[in-house]
Amino acid sequence: MTSVNVAITTRPGSSCDTELAKGPWEFDLAPGYGPGASEDDAIPEPVTRPGQLPTAYQRMDESELHERIRNAKKALGDKLVILGHFYQRDEVVQYADFVGDSFQLANAALTKPDAETIVFCGVHFMAETADILARPEQRVILPNLAAGCSMADMADEDSVEAAWEDLMEVYGDEPAADGRQAVIPVTYMNSSAALKAFCGKHGGIVCTSSNASTVLEWAFERGQRVLFFPDQHLGRNTAKAMGISTDDMPMWNPRKPLGGNTEDDLLSAKVILWHGFCSVHKRFTVDQVAQARADYPGVRVIVHPECPMPVVDAADEAGSTDYIRKAIDGGKAGDVFAIGTEINMVNRLQAEHPEMTIFCLDPVICPCSTMYRIHPGYLAWTLDGLVEGEVRNEIVVADDVATHAKVALERMLAAKPS
Secondary structure, three states: OOOOOOOOOOOOOOOOOHHHHOOHHHOOOOOOOOOOOOOOOOOOOOOOOOOOOOHHHHHOOHHHHHHHHHHHHHHHHHHEEEEEEOOOOHHHHOOOOEEEOHHHHHHHHOOOOOOOEEEEEOOHHHHHHHHHHOOOOOEEEOOOOOOOOHHHHOOOHHHHHHHHHHHHHHHOOOOOOOOOEOOEEEEEOOOOHHHHHHHHHOOOEEEOOOOHHHHHHHHHHHEOOEEEEOOHHHHHHHHHHOOOOHHHOOEEOOOOHHHHOOHHHHHOOOEEEEOOOOOOHHHOOHHHHHHHHHHOOOOEEEEOOOOOHHHHHHOOEEOOHHHHHHHHHOOOOOOEEEEEOOHHHHHHHHHHOOOOEEEEOOOOOOOOOOHHHOOHHHHHHHHHHHHOOOOOOEOOOOHHHHHHHHHHHHHHHHOOOO
């Protein structure tokens, strides 16, 4: 794989900074999400998961780390499968057996029945999902336990439970005359196993950015309205594309009584949007789209549906990471693409397609700060442990949580896009 270096730049008021160039072990025990995180992120507690990387691995030079990774992969053979998210840094993703989005990767692991260990180079909720879907005898490792997700943390179990109780007070828990529930909970894949389990217990479902519209259709067949968490933008963009008015999409702010709404607001709602967002995709703006069109007449602008609605409206298309990849793979020499998603993926697509011009809408290069915490040092350390017979940084979802979460995930699997 061609290596692509991410140049980290700054500007006044930017949420990116040169601290990202340091080893992530320097920030694993600090409060917050580390360098490059959005200053708008609300930081719940707890937000840190100790990385535990030994000092010896912190001090190893790059060549030794990569040699250790290669040797461990060779020694472990088919007993190991490494999964790399699209947003992962190139010096890590080059070792992945599969590269994709979170759900593609969780499913990809199932195609390796001889693998005893799944090493997920992504973030915490992704490794949880892999553990839920893995065979009982398989183990899942997250190389750096501090690789969380600020969006996923914006909807915690206690807040969602409290919101649900408030909504049941407003709607009642009896189904309508047509048998539909008052409200169906829908959680984005970018959420904790506990929230997937919540949906499984309450007649709800999980969605991805690829099948969100199909999932909402499923939900409306069974409920009068939807509680969508944690990403407001995916929920709003998807519902709007289905013809639902934004007037019927109140926001639920867990820090306010009734989420900051009146009972009338909630009674007339079709989709109740949780007050959450992706720090990376929130950075994209309509002005950036306009600048891309001014600089490159005829440019094709594609953004992720986690971007704010005005940005999605200004773009030519919106779609998941896999949609973006396929759109560019289907392009031709001389095409120009402006992409609104994480920079590691954009740079990798440009490296794979030198016959095209592919660039990120945001002129300030800002990788996902939590995904960036997966560093070759952590991968080398966890793989060395497996060779030595020690499982480090294993992700284990409790059986009761996994059972209910799997119900919601299986509903999602059955809700295939048309």
